[in-house]
Amino acid sequence: MIFEQSKRIKSLPPYALGAVKSLMHEERAKGIDVIDLGMGNPDKPTPQHIVDKLCEVARDPKAHRYSVSKGLSGLRKAVAFRYKEDFNIDLDPEKEVIATIGAKEGISHLAMALLGDGDQALVPNPTYPIHLYSIVIAGGKVISMPLLKENNFIIDLNKIKMSQYSPKPKVLLLSYPHNPTTATVDLKFFEDVVAFAKQENLVVIHDYAYKDLHFDGYKPPSFLQAKGAKDVGVEFYSLTKSYNMAGWRIAFCLGNEKVISDLAKLKGYMDYGIFTPIQVAAITALKGDQKCTAEIADVYRVRRDVLIDGLAKAGWNIPKPNTTMFIWAEIPDKFKAMGSVEFSKLILREGAVTVSPGIGFGEYGEGYVRFALVENEERIKQAVRGIKKVLERK
Ligand SMILES: Cc1ncc(COP(=O)(O)O)c(C=O)c1O
Known part of the structure; x- marks a missing residue:
């Protein structure tokens, strides 16, 4: 069937976070265990x-x-x-x-x-x-x-x-x-x-x-x-x-x-x-009892500390947020010129970790990547080891 796409559909650009996601699927298809800190999709069950x-x-x-x-x-x-x-x-x-x-x-x-x-x-x-x-x-x-x-x-x-x-x-x-x-x-x-x-x-x-x-x-x-x-x-x-x-x-x-x-x-x-x-x-x-929301928040607090303390030891210093389930990290100087999409791809290919490139949230997000704290502490430690390898690259 041939039909002309509506003005509304034409006005929507391709999903900006899609490029990194499809690369993640390619890496996983090769059997690589990629740690997905891309999308803010809570991993824990409903109470x-x-x-x-x-x-x-x-x-x-x-x-x-x-x-x-x-x-x-x-x-x-x-x-x-x-x-x-x-x-x-x-x-x-x-x-x-x-x-x-x-x-x-x-x-x-x-x-x-x-x-x-x-x-x-x-x-x-x-x-x-x-x-x-x-x-x-x-x-x-x-x-x-x-x-x-x-x-x-x-x-x-x-x-x-x-x-x-x-x-x-x-x-x-x-x-x-x-x-x-x-x-x-x-x-x-x-x-x-x-x-x-x-x-x-x-x-x-x-x-x-x-x-x-x-x-x-x-x-x-x-x-x-x-x-x-x-x-x-x-x-x-x-x-x-x-x-x-x-x-x-x-x-x-x-x-x-x-x-x-x-x-x-x-x-x-x-x-x-x-x-x-x-x-x-x-x-x-x-x-009902609101203890569950505090418990949910606490999971993210612990993961935040594991990620930020781990990355600090690897030489990437990021301020600790006191809210949300994300880390907003300025790309280290050495990698800044490549832009957030290429840096995210590098972390994925060489560190086996998915992050969201800042530009996916608008042009003023360039220069940053976002981590979503949706994998457990052990997996986050593994992610830190992967990223450390990338940071140590000549
Ligand atoms: C700022 C913000 N608003 C809304 C949502 C989505 O909320 P809902 O699941 O209720 O559509 C998100 C999810 O990541 C978000 O970050």
Whole structure:
């Protein structure tokens, strides 16, 4: 069949992280034991009490019908309960909460709900790819906000000169703790974002996927803790990382009533909601003992130390992040000129370790690679030995 590809599909470039991934498959096909620290896909299982609830509800025939697109009432109440417990934030489960099929789906459809052809959005660079491509898919235009080392990878609001843009941007997207840079912000930063959004009439979308992955006594703030945040925007909170529920596909959009209502309207046309047993198990996750999230975070803390301490001994010094499941590492001087894709390929071929090249997250990610801490301590030690060989190369 011959048909012309749509403008939308043509606007999407090949997946930038794909080149290293296909090389990894080639190496594995040769029988090489490659340690995959590429994709941020949690390797540990979902806590047992959540899985048990899923199985129990799945046996009930009443749970097999279409579910509710915006999420069961009990589920929306459960996430409002979690925000009250964790931050003392009040959310109206009827108007200020909607369930989404993961944050990725929610962000993509929210971009469609908020933006039309040619509308502009401010997006960090580097960043998690869907932050950018959700805007492109919606027909919008991306204005990059560079995240620079000298500003600790924090957006510099003073550098955004709104008067130079036509049409004026409608949306400001941000995400802290940040993937891939692991940067964090304090509540004051979110307060500044609220003031800026009010002044410039922007809708803020904050992706808070790493809410619970924090260590060393640090706790990253929620955007909704900033006074007036609900007047200007929403926050995405996902169960993927907090409870190792990546494959379950469940997250929430929380905050501004009008924004939630538009997303609910669009999703009402597009889906029938997440499988009921998953929603009920998610209630168990949110209302049950939260010890499990601390345990999950601790696994990443230990792996972080093994990787960073090991690489430091091999001569590669990387600062320790206090959040996320990633390490954002500046490429050593000796290898910098080759660029992040070629450096990642070198580590793969000669060290048998997969990492993500920084440029895959946007051009301002060049000069870095990202490690995802998704293999166990022994395997990470093996990865360090492989990388050491590469670093010692003449
Ligand atoms: C910043 C960020 N947002 C969202 C996601 C994906 O969340 P979900 O599984 O809920 O779609 C990820 C996954 O790596 C992420 O890094």
